[in-house]
Amino acid sequence: MEENSDQKNAQTSRRNFLKTGAVAAAGFMIVPRYVLGGKGFTAPSDRLIIAGIGAGGKGETDIANFYKSGKAEIGYLCDVDDRRAANSVKNFPKAKYYKDWRELFDKEHKHIDAVSVATPDHNHAIITYHAMQLGKHVYVEKPLTHDIWEARMLTEAAKKYKVVTQMGNQGASNDGTRLLSEWYDAGLIGDVHTVYCWTNRPVWPQGISWPGTGATIPKELNWDLWLGTAPYKTYVDKLAPFNWRGWWDYGTGALGDMGCHLIEAPFRALGLQYVKSVQASVGSVYVDEFKKGVFPESCPPSSHVTLTFPKTNKTKGEVALHWMDGGIQPERPDELGPNEKWGGEDGNGTLFIGTKGKMYASTYSTAPTLLPKSLTEQAKAPQKWARVPGGSNGHYTQWVEACLAGYGKKELSSPFEVAGPLTEALLMANLAVRGHDLPGGQFKYEWDNKAMKVSNFNEVNQFVKRNYRNGWELEA
Numbered sequence: 282m283e284e285n286s287d288q289k290n291a292q293t294s295r296r297n298f299l300k301t302g303a304v305a306a307a308g309f310m311i312v313p314r315y316v317l318g319g320k321g322f323t324a325p326s327d328r329l330i331i332a333g334i335g336a337g338g339k340g341e342t343d344i345a346n347f348y349k350s351g352k353a354e355i356g357y358l359c360d361v362d363d364r365r366a367a368n369s370v371k372n373f374p375k376a377k378y379y380k381d382w383r384e385l386f387d388k389e390h391k392h393i394d395a396v397s398v399a400t401p402d403h404n405h406a407i408i409t410y411h412a413m414q415l416g417k418h419v420y421v422e423k424p425l426t427h428d429i430w431e432a433r434m435l436t437e438a439a440k441k442y443k444v445v446t447q448m449g450n451q452g453a454s455n456d457g458t459r460l461l462s463e464w465y466d467a468g469l470i471g472d473v474h475t476v477y478c479w480t481n482r483p484v485w486p487q488g489i490s491w492p493g494t495g496a497t498i499p500k501e502l503n504w505d506l507w508l509g510t511a512p513y514k515t516y517v518d519k520l521a522p523f524n525w526r527g528w529w530d531y532g533t534g535a536l537g538d539m540g541c542h543l544i545e546a547p548f549r550a551l552g553l554q555y556v557k558s559v560q561a562s563v564g565s566v567y568v569d570e571f572k573k574g575v576f577p578e579s580c581p582p583s584s585h586v587t588l589t590f591p592k593t594n595k596t597k598g599e600v601a602l603h604w605m606d607g608g609i610q611p612e613r614p615d616e617l618g619p620n621e622k623w624g625g626e627d628g629n630g631t632l633f634i635g636t637k638g639k640m641y642a643s644t645y646s647t648a649p650t651l652l653p654k655s656l657t658e659q660a661k662a663p664q665k666w667a668r669v670p671g672g673s674n675g676h677y678t679q680w681v682e683a684c685l686a687g688y689g690k691k692e693l694s695s696p697f698e699v700a701g702p703l704t705e706a707l708l709m710a711n712l713a714v715r716g717h718d719l720p721g722g723q724f725k726y727e728w729d730n731k732a733m734k735v736s737n738f739n740e741v742n743q744f745v746k747r748n749y750r751n752g753w754e755l756e757a
Contacts, residue, residue, distance in 0.1 A: 329418075329684050330394045332357035334382045334408055337365025338522060339422055340399030343449060344369055346677035347397065347420075353681045356392060359385050363501035365522050380503055382408050390415050395684050398422060399449070401521075403531045404509040406431035407755045413442045418684040420677075422449040423541035424533055425697070425704040430746035431755070432708060433733060436701030443688040447680040448700035450541040452645025453549075454669040454676035460649045460662075461633070462550040464640060465595075467662035469651065471637030472597045473551055478543040479605040481628025482535035487527035488566040488582035492517045510753040527580050533711055534580030535606035539644075540707035543631050544602070545695070546646045550633070551600055552593035554702050560725040561586040561713035564607055577718050583607020586710040604710050614639055616652035623650070645673055669694060716741035 329352060333344040336358045347353040355373040359382050360366035370378055379385040395418035398408050406426045412419050413435075425448050426432045439446045452458065465473065495515035498504045504516050511530045526532035547553060564583030566576065586604040593600075603611065611632060616639060617623055623630070629644040639652040651657045669675040676694060683691040695703075709728065712735070716722040719740050726735045734742045749755055 327352070327685070329353040329681050330356040330392060331397055332359065332385060332389065332393045332395070332417075333369065333376075333397045333399070334359040334385070335397075335399030335422070336360040336369040337362065337367075338399070339449070340397065341365075341369050343397050343399055343420065343422070343677065345372065346674065347681055348373070350678035350681045352678070352685060357385055357389055361503045361506040362499075362521060364499065381506055383411075386411060386415060390417075393417055395419065395445075395681075400509075401507075401525050401531050402427040402533050402537055403511045406435060407510055407749075407753065409435055410438055410755060413438050413444050416442060416444060418445040418680075420447045420449065420680050421700075423700075423704075424448075424537040424707060425541075425700050426708070427531075427533060427537075428744070428746055429705050429708045429712065430733065432701045432704040434755075436697045439697040439701075445680065445684045445688055445693070446697040446700070447676070447683075447693050448541065448695040448697070448704070449676075450545055450695055450700070450703075451673040451676040452542050452647070453545050453694040453699075454679060455646050455672045456668050457642050457646035457649045458546045458549055459666040459668060461546050461640060461642060461646060463662040463665050464649070464651065464660060465550045465633070465635075466665060469638060469656075469660060469662065470633060470635030470640055473547075473633050473635045474596070474598060474600060475634040476547045476551075476600065476602045477605065477611040477630075477632040477634075478540070478547070478602065479610050479630055480535055480539040480543065481608055482539050482606055483527055483580070483582070485524045485527050487534065487580045488564065488576060489527075489579050490576045491528075491578050508750065510749045510755065512750055529578060529580065529715065532580070533708065534714075535584075536586075536604065536707045536711050536714075539606075539629060540604065540710070541700070541703060542645055543629060544604075544707060545703060546631055546642060547600075547602060547633065548699070548703050548706075550595070551590075552595040553590045553600065553602075553706070554593070555590075555730045556588050556706055556709045556728050557591050557599070558589045558725050558727050559586060559709050559713040561710065561717050563714055563717050577715075581607075581714060581717075583609055584710075584714050585609055586713055588706060588710055590706075602706075604707070614641075614652055617654075621654070667692075712741055712744055715744050 331347055331353050333340055333355060337360055344355055348355055355376045358369050358376045359379040361380055396412040397420045398405055399422045405421055409419050409421050496518035498516045507521060526538060562585050563581040584606055588602045590600045592598050627643055630641055632641040642649045651660055669679055683693055713726055722741060727737045729736045
């Protein structure tokens with residue numbers, strides 16, 4: 282669908298802001314207040330002033346948890362959908378409300394210490410990058426970004442601008458992920474060579490064609506702002522606030538929704554970083570008895586992806602990590618009885634297979650268990666990792682306190698230096714999933730990490746960094 286003249290004029294306005302507005306604002310206030318006040322400086326009130334961009338759904342939960350820390354004030358709220366923002370606006374009546382994050386940054390950057398980003402995936406990077414340019418600490422919901430290039434760019438920008446960062450995979454602050462690491466470091470299961478991660482997601486439409494008819498845009502929703510970096514399309518019913526996850530233009534499918542929660546523990550325990558190679562198989566959709574349907578705009582109904590990681594200083598060789606979604610699960614371990622429940626009973630789980638044994642955990646690394654289960658209570662391993670007070674709920678307070686302390690002063694569970702490579706790994710899995718539908722693309726992709734591209738099938742590299750809508754370009 283072609284954009285009308287109003288949309289084209291709006292694009293010109295957006296382009297001017299994104300190319301010059303943030304830079305101009307940075308000229309007024311390029312450094313956060315703790316830098317202006319010297320090393321270790323905190324806000325005069327000893328409370329962090331936060332702007333919540335994406336005030337409904339998970340954003341509403343995030344904002345509430347920052348406030349519950351007792352060390353943060355929600356000074357500003359921003360959402361393109363007044364329906365989604367309603368509860369946060371009610372709960373924080375003193376917070377000034379905006380619909381456009383660019384206007385918020387332009388007018389209020391001098392009064393903000395930190396920014397929380399909880400928009401759909403396709404707008405994470407552009408908001409986060411501009412916030413960091415302004416010297417603001419950032420908390421970004423998972424997955425960190427929509428594209429591999431964006432994840433690498435934000436990881437490097439966090440170092441450049443020296444801001445405190447945290448991704449919203451709150452399970453990274455749970456005791457379970459630390460206990461799994463301690464069991465592994467103690468040699469209880471030997472050397473891990475294979476990992477399985479699986480989820481019951483998607484629980485939204487996937488493997489379908491884009492609806493042929495549009496729908497009336499809800500009066501509370503600014504559709505153009507919601508689209509942001511994504512190509513312009515006519516609004517379709519129920520896409521917002523949730524069903525966007527299954528469309529490649531906006532979401533990252535089951536991998537984006539649950540991957541950061543389930544793959545975090547293997548990354549921590551095994552010291553994983555960047556992927557060496559990846560291959561995928563995907564569930565088929567049939568439009569009639571004989572014809573397979575291929576819907577390249579939509580994530581598939583299920584997938585099994587194998588990611589190969591190079592040897593690390595915590596493994597003796599390469600590690601194969603299997604991702605399964607759409608209800609697919611690995612074979613039950615032999616150490617379990619035929620009727621014995623295990624970590625996947627909630628539909629999600631992570632299984633480590635080592636040379637001497639196995640261990641698993643459920644969502645957010647909860648219920649860590651050695652196999653056979655009788656070994657769990659007997660297990661003895663030195664505590665090597667400090668626990669985060671409050672576990673997953675403490676994930677928010679941890680970030681607030683680190684922001685108040687200043688860059689580099691406090692340890693975080695999921696700073697961008699960790700969250701970036703983790704996000705890249707799950708987006709590499711999506712790269713293989715998307716390449717599966719390209720002619721001749723159904724094989725193992727070799728990843729050139731330095732060049733940030735697949736070296737043996739160039740056609741799939743179009744998904745490493747997507748094309749942004751005119752006026753919403755993001756260039757580091």
